[in-house]
Amino acid sequence: MDGFDLALLPRLIISGSGLDPEPLARQAGIPGRALRTDHARITGDRYLRAWELVEHGVDHREIALMIAERYVVGALGLYDYLFITAPTLWDGMAATGTYMNTISTNWRFEPAEETDREFSFTVHLNTGEGRGADLAMQFWIAGAFSRARTATGRPVNPVQVALRQPAPRRHDAFHAFFQTDQVDFGAPADTVTMRKSDLDLPLLGADSLLARILRYQAESLPPLPVRTTWLDQFRRLLRDSLMTGPTIAAVAARLATSPRTLQRRLAAHGTTWREELDRVRRSEYHRMRPAGLNSLARRLGYSDARSLSRANRRWQTR
CATH class of the missing domain: 3.90.1520.10 (H-NOX domain)
Incomplete structure (x- = not known):
């Protein structure tokens, strides 16, 4: 489409x-x-x-x-x-x-x-x-x-x-x-x-x-029309859940499905929960990077700034 x-x-x-x-x-x-x-x-x-x-x-x-x-x-x-x-x-x-x-x-x-x-x-x-x-x-x-x-x-x-x-x-x-x-x-x-x-x-x-x-x-402005796929909807909900602590159970509930079914659907799209969570966090990190490290960590759902720093080192060595 x-x-x-x-x-x-x-x-x-x-x-x-x-x-x-x-x-x-x-x-x-x-x-x-x-x-x-x-x-x-x-x-x-x-x-x-x-x-x-x-x-x-x-x-x-x-x-x-x-x-x-x-x-x-x-x-x-x-x-x-x-x-x-x-x-x-x-x-x-x-x-x-x-x-x-x-x-x-x-x-x-x-x-x-x-x-x-x-x-x-x-x-x-x-x-x-x-x-x-x-x-x-x-x-x-x-x-x-x-x-x-x-x-x-x-x-x-x-x-x-x-x-x-x-x-x-x-x-x-x-x-x-x-x-x-x-x-x-x-x-x-x-x-x-x-x-x-x-x-x-x-x-x-x-x-x-x-x-x-x-x-x-x-x-x-009124947004341009957008035709979304199931994966688009999942990624939007995952992004919205970052600050409240992203869990597969919480996102599955918002999609009116079970965690196991969600994992199967992600596998059918050639991806996993962990890969998608990392992708969304990485994208949001680069978009919001001017913010302070502690603030970024909270907004991306990490427990502390050290966890975010470890993730950033991992992203840079890929």
Whole structure:
């Protein structure tokens, strides 16, 4: 099933391509009036279809990188301004991850590996495949660096980019855009590795008062529709249970099932209670990391800060 996107996304790529927007939108199944508003909603498959049509219309295999290069920060409205008003690059990324549903329910970012000097995150497209999905993934990752460079005024580049999609005939455009030879294709997941020193860079548009106003606005907006799976519902309940002490019995009760049945359903999804609890805690840790260690430990359901420190060391050595 498809997630939903704001029509701002296809509007950005169509305008960046230089093509006539009305006929292209019509071919993608997007009402023309949707491109003229900031809050129109479309299903994710239409956004991916727009990418296919743009590539065909421009006849440029690196169209996603080209549009990312032309991306003017602010074109994605509230989503962009939540980013650029944050104090640092890390805080900006955390804000856009937290409020992703202001622009799409078909994408999410999750922390992956972490070392003393580097941090990796994985980009997930919840539903969608084919060439449109490949181009959209290229744009999300390349656009993130285009925006980071604009917002910091610095040449922010990844250490490595790994993409699940098949390799193109030539990698030159990718190496040139990301300023690294470490761009891999056919990877197990769509993952980006960054330098922690870059994540600490201050943003030129940092404004704490405006950032608070924008967060309040983001929280007040009616959320985009989202079609959830059973696993999505389980993860939401697990996240909600962290502060009260997450137990399999408590979460099973909220799902109106038994702990044993819950374990079986998790196994059917290729995961376990322990893996899911660790994944949710790790994700929330990175999202809330500016908070103090004792506060973080309580909010993540650990008995004390030492337990959280041990978990963090384990995450960093994976």
